[in-house]
Amino acid sequence: MTSYTAPVDDMQFLFHEVFEVSGSDIPGYEELEPDFTKAVLEEAGKLATGVLHPLNAVGDAQGCRLENGVVRTPEGFRDAYRQMCDGGWIGLDCDPDYGGQGMPHMLNSAVGEIFVSANMAFNMYQGLSHGAYNAIHTHGTAQQKQTYLPKMVEGSWTGTMNLTEPHCGTDLGLIRTKAEPQDDGSYRISGQKIWISAGEHDMADNIVHLVLAKIPGGPEGVKGISLFIVPKFMVNEDGSLGDRNAVTCGGLESKMGIHGNATCVMNYDGATGYLIGEMHKGMRAMFTMMNEARLGVGVQGYAQGAVAYQNALGFARDRLQGRDVTGPANPNGPADPIIVHPDVRRNLMDQKSFVEGARAFALWGAQLIDRSQRNGDAEAEALVSLLTPVLKGFLTDKGFETTVLAQQTLGGSGFTREWGLEQFVRDARITMIYEGTNGxxxxxxxxxxxxxxxxxxxxxxxxxxxxxxxxxxxxxxxxxxxxxxxxxxxxxxxxxxxxxxxxxxxxxxxxxxxxxxxxxxxxxxxxxxxxxxxxxxxxxxxxxxxxxxxxxxxxxxxxxxxxxxxxxxxxxxxxxxxxxxxxxxxxxxxxx
Missing domain, CATH: 1.20.1410 (I/LWEQ domain)
Structure with a gap:
């Protein structure tokens, strides 16, 4: 029942009139000419409107199923994912040395908003992969990069981040997952992780898990945590897939929202893993993923508000109820559209003013990331580090609030599943919780x-x-x-x-x-x-x-x-x- 149209004109305005990207001194921004960015955003919009958004309600209704150790994603997700891969969207801002297109993160962030608004649960499959890609790209060895990154960039392999355990969430110093050294330089990973987004699914040939674990004899608390690559299927020397690793999905969470994404309990029963980064320095490597994930979640927050606002606005223009107190605005009809009423206007203006301001804030944050990475600008890196909790916490709190306001615009219709607004509310709620609660x-x-x-x-x-x-x-x-x-x-x-x-x-x-x-x-x-x-x-x-x-x-x-x-x-x-x-x-x- 809901619809979605990518806000291409608004994004173009921000890129070229507010941030003036093509005149920037950031390397790669010279490519961001108006015709180019418009073409990219319009193509993303076509995929979002024609393929992803129609699957949003399907994923919500069907959810994921665990069958004999395999998670089956909702109907249509596999085909949509293949279109995403074929279009090169997975590697839009990834390193060309590994098959990526090398576009600035700012453009990738705008495209990300479009895909999240269209279908947040679906987009999480590639979103987690991007974070795992970045961690390996930043901290992995040359061999690890060559083994995993090309497949992750093309989308045939996906990635995850495994932090939380049943007894600990934020306090990661309490984790119990062990990594026992082996003679060949690998480690045997044993333990259980929970709430692992896209931990198991049927859309990719392999899943590359990044797992926090402790090597016996290391320091106590977070100082003793290391990070490991644990593939679902072992990778042979020629790059082909080998035997199944000892990692399995033990169950799926029954959740309030994002039903189309598989949120898994993952069991590691002596699985083979490979140290990434330095021993006992896993938190440093994990935060490469975590910081990107927090910025991405900020985008999720306002993107759900954006699609909810679009649908609330359409309803307010069409729904006839009452008369304008200053005189009929629709004299030939039985009543006026509710958008004439001041309180409805207030509601819509709260939504609109947040969404459009948040979009600019998120793109500014992405621009700071580009400046820090492409120019080596330490001040930009420090500023985006300062702003990261604000981007994540404020944009998700207010984004959720915006979905509730949009639901309220529809009155009783907003409370029914038929109209679809309640799904935006349920899906947006997780953004205030995961990747570090807003508190x-x-x-x-x-x-x-x-x-x-x-x-x-x-x-x-x-x-x-x-x-x-x-x-x-x-x-x-x-x-x-x-x-x-x-x-x-x-x-x-x-x-x-x-x-x-x-x-x-x-x-x-x-x-x-x-x-x-x-x-x-x-x-x-x-x-x-x-x-x-x-x-x-x-x-x-x-x-x-x-x-x-x-x-x-x-x-x-x-x-x-x-x-x-x-x-x-x-x-x-x-x-x-x-x-x-x-x-x-x-x-x-x-x-x-």
Whole structure:
């Protein structure tokens, strides 16, 4: 019942008018000419609309089945995956040395949004592979890279990340999976991992598991963790597949959403594994996957909000209920479309202003990754590290909220499966949980990232905002509607950070009790910055007599809405933070 259209025009605007990619000094960006990016995004949109989205409801209804140790994916998934592989989408931003196309991560992120909006559960199969590819590409030996990466890039092999065990999730120092050294240099991996996305399925010839385990005799806790490549099928010297490894799927989770993705219990019964990276340095290698995964999950969060908003908007334009209080808007019909009503407008504007601001924020984050990797820019690397918990936590919290708002737009119809909005709500919910719950993201932000480089990175972010305001405040059209609200919000963020500095050292609860509010405060400032940049680009387009003035006027109206109706939340978050730890910690645990 739902539909999806890729937001190609909006992405083109962000690429070429807001971020001006083709004029960037980042290597590879010179290829991102408007005609090229449009062609790529339109082709991704065709696949998304014509193939992937029709399977979204199918995957939700059918789910995955475990039959004699083999997971059967929903009807149509295998054919769709083959089309994804044949189109080269799996390796869009992967290394050409291993068969990839070498495109910038920024373009891959935009394409990723399109595929996630179309069918989030399906896209997770290739999304996990990309993270495993990156870990091997960054930390693997030359032989490991040559053995695994070409097949993963073409999509004939997929990848996973295996962290969580039944007794431990975030606290990975408690893992029990063992890796016993063998005479041939391999390891025997024994243990159980849970909640492994795409751990077993029928769409690829082999699955390359990356598994955290402890080598006996190593240091305690996380300092004793190593990372291992454990293939489902052993790989012969000539690259062909050999015997089945001792790794099996012990069960499938019954989940609230993402039914089309296989979430597996994985049993390792003396499976052959190969150390990747240094011994006892597995967390370093795993975080190569984890950080990418967190950014990808941020995209999932707002992408589900984006498709939900599209469908809510279509319903609001068509659904006839009541009359406009200022006079009939549809005098020849029995009632007016609900989009005329102010409260429906408020609901839709909340959705629209978040989705479009979030899209810009995510693409900016991807651009920073490109700058750090392609230019060797340490400041860009530090800034994206600071922003990663905000991108993951804020965009998924607000993305889920947006799917609920979209469901609300449909009233009673939104609560029924027939209309499809409730699936977006259920699918989006996981984004706030996996790859580190959003509470963990906020603790990472306040407990680790604020102190990054002695605080210089967060101070650099404050300077970035100040510089943008100073460079543009002579344009009075920007100043009152965008820059003044952004300045006030940024002061709230700085004030909250100062509160942590003054009180957190004496009592860590003072900082950690306010960490979740700080993450949201930071997220609002980032979207305020994005909307200010968008407004500057749209004003420039209007000044140049653009051929599409309605597009840019709509951007300005939407941005003004965010700055007036959403950005003031920074004052609330700061007030909560400065209330301190006592309201949070006052009640004894026994009295809850």
């Amino acid at each position: 963990i993201q906020s603790l990472d932000l306040v407990g680790r990232k604020l102190g990054l480089n002695g605080g210089r990175t967060v101070m650099g972010f404050f300077d970035l905002v100040k510089t943008f305001i100073k460079e543009n405040e002579s344009d009075l059209r920007l100043k009152s509607d965008f820059l003044d609200p952004l300045k006030a919000a940024s002061k709230d963020l700085q004030g909250a950070a100062t509160y942590f500095m003054q009180n957190g050292m004496k009592n860590p609860h003072e900082a950690l009790s306010g960490s979740y509010d700080f993450m949201h405060l930071f997220g609002h400032v980032c979207l305020g910055l994005m909307w200010s940049r968008i407004a500057r680009a749209s004003l420039a387009a209007l000044d140049a007599d653009t051929s599409n003035p309605d597009f840019h006027e709509a951007k300005l109206a939407t941005g003004r809405y965010y700055m007036a109706r959403q950005l003031p939340a920074t004052r609330m978050h700061r007030a909560r933070i400065e209330s301190g730890a006592e309201p949070v910690m006052a009640l004894d645990a026994a009295n809850f």
